[in-house]
Amino acid sequence: MENNAQILDEFLLEAQEIFDQLDLDLVRLEKEPQDQKLLASIFRAMHTLKGSSGFFAFQRLEKVAHAGESLLTKLREGVLQLDPQKTDALLATLDSLRDIVRGIAEGRAEPVGDDTALLTRLGALTEGRPWLDAAPAPGQEAQDTQAAPGQTALPAPHVGDLQLQDAARHTELMAPVKISIESLDKLMDLVSEMVLARNRLLSFANHSGDANFSSTVRTIDLITLELQERMMKTRMQPIGNLWSKFPRLVRDLAQECGKKVQLIQIGAETELDRALLEGIRDPLIHIIRNSVDHGIETPQRRLELGKPETGSITLRSKHENGMVVIEITDDGGGVNLALVANTALQKGLVTQDRLTRMADREIIDFIYLPGFSTKESITKLSGRGVGMDVVRTNVQQIGGSVEVATSALGTELRLRIPLTLAIMPAVFVQCASQRFAIPQNNLLEMIRFDPTDARLEDFYGVPVFRLRNTLIPLVYLGETLGLEPHGDHADDTIHIVVVQASGLVFGLVVDKVLFMQEVVVKSAGPLLKNTSIYSGATILGDGHVAMIFDVSGIAKRSGLASTLRDKDFQSELASPAAPVQNTQSMLLFDLVQMPRVAIALDYVDRLEMFSIHRVEQRGHQDVIIYGDQIMKIIWLSDYLENGSMRGTGDCDTINVIVHYHQGQPLGLVVKHIHDIVEIGSEIVLILPPQKGIIGSSIHGDQVVSILNVEEILRLSEVEHPLMAKQADSLEVNSGLSLETVFA
Amino acid sequence: MTSTHSYATFYVDDFYFGIPSATVVELTNATTITPVPMAPVAVSGLINLRGQIVTAIDLRRRLGIPPQPEPNETITVFMNHGGIMFGLVIDKISDILELDPQQFDKPPSHLPTAAADLIIGFHKLPDKLMFVLDVDKLIYGCLG
Numbered sequence: 001m002e003n004n005a006q007i008l009d010e011f012l013l014e015a016q017e018i019f020d021q022l023d024l025d026l027v028r029l030e031k032e033p034q035d036q037k038l039l040a041s042i043f044r045a046m047h048t049l050k051g052s053s054g055f056f057a058f059q060r061l062e063k064v065a066h067a068g069e070s071l072l073t074k075l076r077e078g079v080l081q082l083d084p085q086k087t088d089a090l091l092a093t094l095d096s097l098r099d100i101v102r103g104i105a106e107g108r109a110e111p112v113g114d115d116t117a118l119l120t121r122l123g124a125l126t127e128g129r130p131w132l133d134a135a136p137a138p139g140q141e142a143q144d145t146q147a148a149p150g151q152t153a154l155p156a157p158h159v160g161d162l163q164l165q166d167a168a169r170h171t172e173l174m175a176p177v178k179i180s181i182e183s184l185d186k187l188m189d190l191v192s193e194m195v196l197a198r199n200r201l202l203s204f205a206n207h208s209g210d211a212n213f214s215s216t217v218r219t220i221d222l223i224t225l226e227l228q229e230r231m232m233k234t235r236m237q238p239i240g241n242l243w244s245k246f247p248r249l250v251r252d253l254a255q256e257c258g259k260k261v262q263l264i265q266i267g268a269e270t271e272l273d274r275a276l277l278e279g280i281r282d283p284l285i286h287i288i289r290n291s292v293d294h295g296i297e298t299p300q301r302r303l304e305l306g307k308p309e310t311g312s313i314t315l316r317s318k319h320e321n322g323m324v325v326i327e328i329t330d331d332g333g334g335v336n337l338a339l340v341a342n343t344a345l346q347k348g349l350v351t352q353d354r355l356t357r358m359a360d361r362e363i364i365d366f367i368y369l370p371g372f373s374t375k376e377s378i379t380k381l382s383g384r385g386v387g388m389d390v391v392r393t394n395v396q397q398i399g400g401s402v403e404v405a406t407s408a409l410g411t412e413l414r415l416r417i418p419l420t421l422a423i424m425p426a427v428f429v430q431c432a433s434q435r436f437a438i439p440q441n442n443l444l445e446m447i448r449f450d451p452t453d454a455r456l457e458d459f460y461g462v463p464v465f466r467l468r469n470t471l472i473p474l475v476y477l478g479e480t481l482g483l484e485p486h487g488d489h490a491d492d493t494i495h496i497v498v499v500q501a502s503g504l505v506f507g508l509v510v511d512k513v514l515f516m517q518e519v520v521v522k523s524a525g526p527l528l529k530n531t532s533i534y535s536g537a538t539i540l541g542d543g544h545v546a547m548i549f550d551v552s553g554i555a556k557r558s559g560l561a562s563t564l565r566d567k568d569f570q571s572e573l574a575s576p577a578a579p580v581q582n583t584q585s586m587l588l589f590d591l592v593q594m595p596r597v598a599i600a601l602d603y604v605d606r607l608e609m610f611s612i613h614r615v616e617q618r619g620h621q622d623v624i625i626y627g628d629q630i631m632k633i634i635w636l637s638d639y640l641e642n643g644s645m646r647g648t649g650d651c652d653t654i655n656v657i658v659h660y661h662q663g664q665p666l667g668l669v670v671k672h673i674h675d676i677v678e679i680g681s682e683i684v685l686i687l688p689p690q691k692g693i694i695g696s697s698i699h700g701d702q703v704v705s706i707l708n709v710e711e712i713l714r715l716s717e718v719e720h721p722l723m724a725k726q727a728d729s730l731e732v733n734s735g736l737s738l739e740t741v742f743a
Numbered sequence: 744m745t746s747t748h749s750y751a752t753f754y755v756d757d758f759y760f761g762i763p764s765a766t767v768v769e770l771t772n773a774t775t776i777t778p779v780p781m782a783p784v785a786v787s788g789l790i791n792l793r794g795q796i797v798t799a800i801d802l803r804r805r806l807g808i809p810p811q812p813e814p815n816e817t818i819t820v821f822m823n824h825g826g827i828m829f830g831l832v833i834d835k836i837s838d839i840l841e842l843d844p845q846q847f848d849k850p851p852s853h854l855p856t857a858a859a860d861l862i863i864g865f866h867k868l869p870d871k872l873m874f875v876l877d878v879d880k881l882i883y884g885c886l887g
Contacts, residue, residue: 193794434778481780525798526827527786527885528779537789537796545777545789545796557781 006240008108011052015101018045022094026087033082043072049097058110061100067122068093074126089125092118181274184235191231192423192520198224199517200541232273232419239317239326240268242277246288250313253292260299260310261292270317272324276417279398280326283391287328287413288313290388295332295411307331319419323400326415335406337363364404396501396552399424399441426519426538426548429497429510432483435546437519437538442551444498444505446513451493454583455678462563465496465507466583466680472498473560474507480558481533501552506560508551517541521548533557587657588674588704591637598679598699599657599668599707606658607673613652624656624667631658631665634716636707639692661713668712679704691715747841750866752873753820754835755802758858761866761873762831764839766822774799774819774830783885790830792821799830800885806858824878831881840873842866847875860884 025042029035046069053061068090074080096118103111124130198221205217247263254261296302296311303309314329337360344350344366350358367388392402400417418424418441426437427446449456449465456463456474463474474496478484496507519538524547528534532553540546555561586598587607614624615633622633633656656667679697692715694706750761776788776799787801799819803810811834819830850862858874861881866873 196794434780483780522796524779524789525796525829527798527800527882528782530886531779531781531783533781534779539791539794539796543791544775545791547777547779547789 005108008056008104011056012101012105014052015049015097018049019094019098019101021045026090026094029082030084030087036076039072039076043069043076046072058100058104060110060113060115061097061104064093064096064100064115064118067119067126068097071122071126074128080126080128085130086125089118089121093122179234188231188235189520191228194224195228195423195518196520196539196541203541228423232423233271235273235275236271236419237274237277238268239270239272239277239324240265242281242284243268243315246284246315249285249288250292253289254296257293257296258298259292259296261296262310262312263288264312264314265316266314267317268315270319270324272417272419276324276398276419279394280400280415280417283394283402283415284315284326284328286391291328291330291332291411295330295334297333320416324417324419326417327412328415329410329412331410334408334411335364335367335404337406340364340366364406367404399439401441423518423520425516427497427516428514428540428546429477429495429508430512430514431477431481431510433511434483435514435540435544436477437546437548438497438499438508438551439535439548440516442499442501442549444500447496447498447507449494449496455585457583457678457680460563462560467498467507470505471680472496472505472507473563474509475554475558475560476509477554478509478511480554499551501550501555504552504555504561506555508554519546519548584679585676586679586704586706588677588699589655589657589670590672590674591641592671593641594705596674596699596702597636597640597670597693597705597707598677598697599709601676603659603709604657605660605665608656608658608667609653610656610667611652612654615654626658626665626667629665631667632716633667633669634712635669636692636712637669639712639715640690659709666713666716677704679706746844748844748847750840750842750873750875751820752837752840753818753833754837755806755833756808758806758808759837759871759873760802760833760876761840762820762822762876762878766824766878768821768823768828770818770820770836772816772818774817776817776819776830776832783887785885787832790819792828792830795828797821797828797830799832800882801832802881803832803834805881805885806861808858822878824882829882840866840868842873850874 022042022045025038025045029038029042032038046065050062050065050069053059053065071080071086071090071093075082075086080086096115100111100113103113201217202221205214208214243265246265250261250263291313296313297305297307299309302311308331312331314327316327316329318325341350341355341358341363344363345352345355349366355363388402388404395402395415395417398417400415403414403416405412405414425440427440427443428435428437430436445467447467454466456465457471458464459471459473463476464471465474466472476484476486479486494509495511495513496509497513498505498507500506517540521536522538524531524534524537528537533550534547534553535550536548537545538548552561585601587601587604588596588598591597608626610624615622616624618630622635624631624633654669655671655673656669657673659666659668677699679699690705692708692712694708696703696705698704749764751764751767752759752761754760774790774792776790778788779786782788785800785805787799787804790797790799802808818833818836820833820836821828821830823829846866847864848867849864850859851865861877861884862874863877864875866875
């Protein structure tokens with residue numbers, strides 16, 4: 001309803017403009033009756049008016065405009081020549097139209113009135129007959145048409161009252177002023193500059209002890225803030241302006257697909273920057289197409305499913321945390337995850353193995369990949385495979401994001417769009433002593449990475465680090481920008497800014513994270529248009545220029561984007577890692593028949609090498625005198641290799657990993673000690689479970705078994721390893737075993 | 744006077760160049776140029792000219808002339824080309840000259856290639872030649 005009122009207001013304004021122009025044009029035409037261009041323009045104006053009247057079903061208006069148009073047609077075709085009589089009639093028509101519109105503006109409905117005289121007059125002139133009656137005075141006609149519904153009961157107003165009312169009405173209609181987009185943009189630029197100058201001033205005020213100065217600055221700060229907000233508001237347009245085209249779109253699409261679909265719009269009054277409005281047009285159209293074509297089922301199918309025959313698509317928009325959220329919900333069949341998974345498999349985007357471990361959320365993400373379409377047949381509407389990737393790219397280009405939720409009951413897409421593009425928060429980083437800005441909407445988190453805490457790993461040639469359960473590939477900014485030579489950075493403490501763009505999460509390695517600030521985005525000029533790693537430039541508080549990154553451009557530039565696309569990497573990165581600890585430093589060692597076993601470094605207190613002759617027996621426990629303590633010796637082979645090999649080989653020295661357990665040293669005997677390595681947090685459990693081993697992990701390209709130290713310790717306390725094996729004759733067996741080794 | 748051509752003239756290395764003086768807005772020295780990594784080679788960076796971001800083109804790089812052995816201050820000629828401001832980084836500014844178009848000649852053939860493309864012709868002055876730069880090519884040729 002509110003929407004209709006708005007449309008009516010727009011019509012009234014438009015009509016007002018047309019009248020003003022017609023006034024001028026008709027007078028001009030009288031002087032230059034041969035001016036065809038002018039005549040054509042008058043004709044068009046009258047025609048527009050007639051069309052709009054028809055739309056609102058304003059019959060009087062339409063009839064009068066039509067009659068005027070008919071006369072103008074004859075004039076335009078050259079059948080009739082303009083003479084003062086006709087000009088008068090046209091001007092009278094104009095006055096009459098103006099009065100009707102005035103009545104509409106007041107009563108929100110077409111006023112009652114009789115236009116027969118005017119219509120007859122126009123009709124006669126159009127047929128080429130002269131009109132003999134004197135034209136009625138415009139004022140008189142105005143009074144005739146004053147018979148608006150709300151006014152009929154009132155006595156005829158005095159002329160003075162009329163004028164007063166006229167004035168009031170006029171101000172009502174005159175209120176909006178048309179401003180060219182250019183001057184609005186220029187104003188916005190100036191306000192943006194003002195914001196920057198304010199920032200500079202604020203930093204002064206912070207350092208000055210002058211209270212008066214500070215409070216003045218504070219006032220300027222508040223005024224600037226309001227100025228900025230109001231300025232931004234002037235660029236805002238209700239999203240309904242865009243949505244108004246969609247009912248027709250849905251109707252046509254539904255008809256083409258043989259479906260019944262209704263479109264519900266909620267929050268059409270939500271405003272956003274007109275540039276952004278333009279930016280979301282195509283994505284929205286695409287999403288709606290998808291919903292009608294893929295989402296909503298055929299009426300028959302819907303009835304079978306117990307859904308209402310007519311499907312609905314709901315557009316809902318609202319402001320949320322300084323962003324505009326647009327939700328597009330349909331009550332269709334949802335995204336067919338099995339089909340998506342299957343298509344992904346067929347296209348070789350994923351392995352069966354990986355697929356079985358993927359969550360629904362991750363499977364949905366496939367629809368964002370370029371060229372991905374599950375539609376078996378390409379319809380006119382959708383299914384060409386340029387779909388969600390374009391939607392996502394477009395939305396991300398204007399700093400927004402897309403989320404999908406789907407079930408058999410429908411699909412919901414959620415777009416989050418910033419309110420404006422001109423000013424945005426950004427984090428400044430330093431790289432090779434230059435400053436750059438990273439848009440905050442690309443920013444996930446900032447990390448100081450100390451290589452003594454964890455190590456960088458290498459994944460298909462891309463350096464990666466572990467952030468909780470996810471592998472994050474790294475891009476060395478200095479290298480990508482060509483500011484620093486490629487080199488080995490493994491040992492430096494680095495600052496990582498974790499960013500996301502185009503569905504890719506990666507870490508930008510920078511020298512320093514400087515500060516966060518609102519920046520005014522400016523064009524970097526025509527010569528940098530092809531340099532895709534920048535989205536623009538901005539001027540800092542100190543007057544220097546800083547470049548603003550286009551994060552997805554950096555991913556492309558660094559080669560990361562293509563590397564990740566080639567590999568199973570991306571799904572690897574996104575895979576829900578088993579709920580395990582973070583990357584761990586581990587000591588890698590061999591047993592006789594079991595190479596590459598790793599023990600968490602936490603358990604390794606010292607590494608020792610002993611002569612085998614130092615091993616003594618206390619009861620059935622092997623020990624070594626270690627300093628002034630007695631160290632219990634645990635032959636790991638006994639637990640992991642069933643004691644078949646005690647693993648010293650021909651040597652008469654043993655390698656021992658010393659671990660202090662409750663203050664007492666324990667010696668774990670291994671065959672060979674390799675090195676300390678970083679073992680990933682994704683540990684694969686072995687089935688059936690193997691005694692003393694937590695599971696396996698991959699290091700480099702080899703499988704590593706992870707030692708379950710706690711289990712070994714527990715076992716070594718309660719029982720002798722071989723007792724558990726052959727419980728029938730404990731003493732004998734253990735004795736035997738020991739003797740065989742020492743024989 | 745109306746029939747003369749007015750040029751703002753300057754030096755880059757030993758070359759004496761001119762551009763139509765009407766396009767020149769102002770010139771400054773000691774401007775801070777923010778370098779832009781990965782930009783076209785001849786683009787030496789961006790300049791903040793009273794809140795406006797201006798692309799600076801290094802004429803030495805653009806013309807394939809090696810950098811100054813001992814660079815003194817940076818001199819930038821700001822010019823308006825098609826409604827967009829550009830800064831030309833030069834070695835030394837010279838005069839505004841009013842010259843007779845009759846004395847304008849097509850470019851000589853013995854210029855270095857990089858420069859030859861960018862010159863529409865020259866004026867023979869009593870003591871030297873003044874080369875007239877093709878501003879549009881100078882700017883948009885940076886994109887390669």
